[in-house]
Amino acid sequence: MAIPATPVEFPDFLKKVFNDIKLKNAALVAVMGATGSGKSTFINKACGRDEMTVGDSLVSCTADIKLSSIFKLNGRDVCLIDTPGFDDTNRKDVDVLGDIAGHIACAYKNNIKLAGVLYLHRISDNRITGVTKRNIKMFHNLCGYDAMKNIAVITTRWDLVTETEGASREREIRTNPSFFKDAITNGAGLIRHLTNTTHSAQEILSDLIVKSEPVALKIQKELVDENKNLHDTAAGAELNRELREQIQKYKDEIEQIKTEMKERQQKGDNQIADLREEINDIKRQKTQAERAREEMRVDYQELRRKQDTGK
Ligand SMILES: Nc1nc2c(ncn2[C@@H]2O[C@H](COP(=O)(O)OP(=O)(O)O)[C@@H](O)[C@H]2O)c(=O)[nH]1
Ligand SMILES: [Mg+2]
Structure with a gap:
């Protein structure tokens, strides 16, 4: 060859x-x-x-x-x-x-x-x-x-x-x-x-x-x-840690916006479409980060299989 x-x-x-x-x-x-x-x-x-x-x-x-x-x-x-x-x-x-x-x-x-x-x-x-x-x-x-x-x-x-x-x-x-x-x-x-x-x-x-x-x-x-999963390797654990932090940040942001929503509603202001949109946006990013964490739960065989099949 x-x-x-x-x-x-x-x-x-x-x-x-x-x-x-x-x-x-x-x-x-x-x-x-x-x-x-x-x-x-x-x-x-x-x-x-x-x-x-x-x-x-x-x-x-x-x-x-x-x-x-x-x-x-x-x-x-x-x-x-x-x-x-x-x-x-x-x-x-x-x-x-x-x-x-x-x-x-x-x-x-x-x-x-x-x-x-x-x-x-x-x-x-x-x-x-x-x-x-x-x-x-x-x-x-x-x-x-x-x-x-x-x-x-x-x-x-x-x-x-x-x-x-x-x-x-x-x-x-x-x-x-x-x-x-x-x-x-x-x-x-x-x-x-x-x-x-x-x-x-x-x-x-x-x-x-x-x-x-x-x-x-x-x-x-x-x-x-050592047959480790990717998320248990030193490099994977580092990314995992960062992703966990990021997900927590998204959760906190969502809670903050929900509080703001309630405050507006208590004041009789029902114009909250912008806040809903913001929450949906953060939720999408949170889902992506969660998926990324899941993707690291693979061992060597599974990682290679995914790379070969593109799935
Ligand atoms: N001035 C200067 N520019 C460089 C040098 N080495 C690379 N570059 C420029 O830096 C940019 C990024 O380089 P590239 O090789 O694509 O970086 P890579 O992303 O690490 O592969 C390009 O515009 C290169 O032309 C260097 O020694 N001096
Ligand atoms: Mg390059």
Whole structure:
């Protein structure tokens, strides 16, 4: 079976080439990070072709996990996995988690281990948003501290900062526990992708690949070795916790509006259609959040079945 020259969706790719000895020998590296951190750009530079769609808009381009074609690096075959961020404007985070978890667990189940993970982070951001923090949290939960020796945090967009600004932000993310302090303490690298060039991308990859033995990420072990349901994995539990909070918020909002409704009615004001509409709106969002929680009640087999059948 020939390796496809262009990237394809992971499930098909897996089915077609899992038994291909070439992929078994290839160094497989997952590229993670928030939307806009430069994952697709980095992959295009690394393999020297424009394979991944690069997004300029706020809507994420990476709707699914994608594999790059296999390319040679220092005589070794390398293949990169482009993953969606946990801030996607067009997808629920539970879907993103299922997507990443299902596919990398499937690789692990088939004895294909990751050589490492690159986590991309924009050094140009002068304010760290909630979304950035969430992505960092999910990254830690997906990978686990045992895997950190095979992980490098890559800072991007150095062309948009002065050396002093960049170095000061680098210090912050290196020493602050909300960022990468714990990852780095446990062996993760913190590396500058200074020039956004093929040379820089390949140098980063070379260092990661030669560094150590392939690794199992926490989510892979949880789903495959420990037979956990997705909602019991560290990453799933984090999303579950957030969803529970969100659902409670919706409940509180509904109660508040109901109280307001009663107050209006007591004053003889029966114009409450707007409040009813508001309640219905919140109820719809609450139902969505509840469904998302339900969707995480799947084990590895069920997750893969859903992904293969689309149901
Ligand atoms: N100035 C600058 N822009 C970059 C760099 N890397 C990526 N970009 C831009 O950042 C935007 C998001 O990049 P993309 O690769 O799509 O990010 P992804 O969502 O993580 O895949 C695009 O407009 C890229 O052209 C960089 O090093 N410097
Ligand atoms: Mg992308």
